[in-house]
Amino acid sequence: MLIRIVRNPLEALPKAVYDAPLTHTEFLGRQRFHVMDPALIQETLVGNADALEKGPELRRSLGPALGEGLLTANGAHWKWQRQSAAPIFRHDRLQTFLPAMLEAASETRDRWLQLPPGSEIDIGDEMMHTTFDIIVETMLSGHGNIDVARVARGITQYLEATGWLFAMSLLNLPEWMPYPRRRRTETSSRYLRGTIGGIAAARRSAGSQTGDLIDLLLQASDPETGRTMTDDEITDNLLTFITAGHETTALALAWSFDVLSRQPQPYTDRILAEIEAVTGGGPLEPAHIGALSYTRQVFQEVMRLYPPAPIIARVTTKPFTLAGRPVPVGSMVYVPIYAIHRHKMLWDRPEEFDPERFAPEPSKARHRYAYMPFGGGPRICIGSGFAMLEGVAILATLLRGVRLTSLAPQPPEPRMRLTLRPAKPLMMRVEPRG
Numbered sequence: 001m002l003i004r005i006v007r008n009p010l011e012a013l014p015k016a017v018y019d020a021p022l023t024h025t026e027f028l029g030r031q032r033f034h035v036m037d038p039a040l041i042q043e044t045l046v047g048n049a050d051a052l053e054k055g056p057e058l059r060r061s062l063g064p065a066l067g068e069g070l071l072t073a074n075g076a077h078w079k080w081q082r083q084s085a086a087p088i089f090r091h092d093r094l095q096t097f098l099p100a101m102l103e104a105a106s107e108t109r110d111r112w113l114q115l116p117p118g119s120e121i122d123i124g125d126e127m128m129h130t131t132f133d134i135i136v137e138t139m140l141s142g143h144g145n146i147d148v149a150r151v152a153r154g155i156t157q158y159l160e161a162t163g164w165l166f167a168m169s170l171l172n173l174p175e176w177m178p179y180p181r182r183r184r185t186e187t188s189s190r191y192l193r194g195t196i197g198g199i200a201a202a203r204r205s206a207g208s209q210t211g212d213l214i215d216l217l218l219q220a221s222d223p224e225t226g227r228t229m230t231d232d233e234i235t236d237n238l239l240t241f242i243t244a245g246h247e248t249t250a251l252a253l254a255w256s257f258d259v260l261s262r263q264p265q266p267y268t269d270r271i272l273a274e275i276e277a278v279t280g281g282g283p284l285e286p287a288h289i290g291a292l293s294y295t296r297q298v299f300q301e302v303m304r305l306y307p308p309a310p311i312i313a314r315v316t317t318k319p320f321t322l323a324g325r326p327v328p329v330g331s332m333v334y335v336p337i338y339a340i341h342r343h344k345m346l347w348d349r350p351e352e353f354d355p356e357r358f359a360p361e362p363s364k365a366r367h368r369y370a371y372m373p374f375g376g377g378p379r380i381c382i383g384s385g386f387a388m389l390e391g392v393a394i395l396a397t398l399l400r401g402v403r404l405t406s407l408a409p410q411p412p413e414p415r416m417r418l419t420l421r422p423a424k425p426l427m428m429r430v431e432p433r434g
């Protein structure tokens with residue numbers, strides 16, 4: 001079981017997660033619940049939100065890099081950080097980020113168009129680069145002097161070690177225990193915190209007022225104590241937003257191009273026809289993105305099959321009951337999004353790609369918690385609106401400019417490293433769309 005957890009936690013899921021509403025097992029003396037039924041998920045994540053915390057495994061795997069930022073914190077410390085960051089994700093503010101999203105997508109397209117036709121690209125790397133540019137531009141008001149490639153590499157190297165950190169935490173092994181590539185992981189974490197911490201400190205002394213995420217965090221004050229954030233806490237959050245805010249969207253996009261390239265041409269043709277109808281043949285403008293409803297359906301369907309955050313994990317701090325079963329304090333509660341999105345009771349032909357599932361009528365008929373790429377309850381993704389705009393803007397810009405073809409004959413195995421990554425790089429051939 002531990003080997004499976006390190007190799008790919010999706011393989012360690014009980015078999016019943018694809019057809020049962022709830023499973024209850026014991027592992028290393030701890031009660032484990034996997035919740036798949038949408039009504040039970042709602043009861044867990046919303047009804048019993050105050051009985052749940054992010055588990056120690058998450059904090060042990062991510063804590064060294066992300067400290068106690070928004071993703072990893074609990075209780076009151078989580079709440080004031082969430083309230084402090086919220087204004088930047090309001091609907092009107094999100095719209096102002098669209099020019100940066102479209103510009104980064106166009107830069108990627110233009111870079112590809114400079115390559116000799118038929119060149120091979122790693123679409124995963126390319127999307128990381130594009131979404132990284134966007135997150136830094138929108139949240140931090142630009143790159144400053146960050147070494148973008150090195151920061152992105154540091155994040156990838158760090159995430160690669162999380163399987164070990166996760167398993168070691170499950171086994172209660174001491175913090176000093178060695179694990180493969182430990183030194184590289186620690187160097188990455190130190191580099192990331194040093195670089196991003198430098199930005200936070202420089203902005204504090206410059207006293208700038210751009211209204212970006214750094215300013216919001218610098219101005220935030222805890223409603224209970226009145227204190228403000230230290231540079232270390234600001235670093236926790238900037239790194240959290242940079243990591244959570246680019247990696248997930250990049251993966252959803254990379255999977256999208258791979259899935260589309262394996263489908264019959266009419267799927268892509270319909271997206272292209274929608275873009276032409278909405279733009280009238282002119283350039284894609286921010287105002288067009290909301291009207292690209294079929295493109296959005298495709299993006300949603302890809303995130304059903306390949307949810308970038310495939311499992312939500314919690315530990316219980318108060319007892320409650322679920323479907324008549326007692327859930328004692330200290331239980332592990334999992335919401336396996338990947339399995340819910342392929343569950344036999346919730347989806348017709350669950351393994352098949354079909355964007356019609358997200359047309360208005362079928363979407364309305366579906367339980368809110370049968371499809372949850374962004375999670376649910378108070379800890380729902382703060383960046384979901386941002387990610388949807390960004391995903392559609394990038395898909396539309398790139399599909400319109402180039403033709404992408406997957407080189408591997410079979411779709412790659414999805415492997416969980418906190419996020420859902422392809423087991424091998426997704427190599428694609430890129431050609432101008434004539």
Ligand code: HEM
Binds near residue numbers: 082312383384
């Ligand atoms: C397709 C893209 C994305 C997916 C699939 C995704 C998914 C998720 C999920 C499932 C959670 C909840 C985790 C849990 O309950 O344990 C989450 C939380 C979070 N996400 Fe996203 N996310 C995406 C994009 C973004 C973006 C663009 C940002 C920031 C700009 C972001 C920032 C965060 C943060 C800060 C949290 C923690 C929120 C909290 O605990 O209050 N995410 N995300």
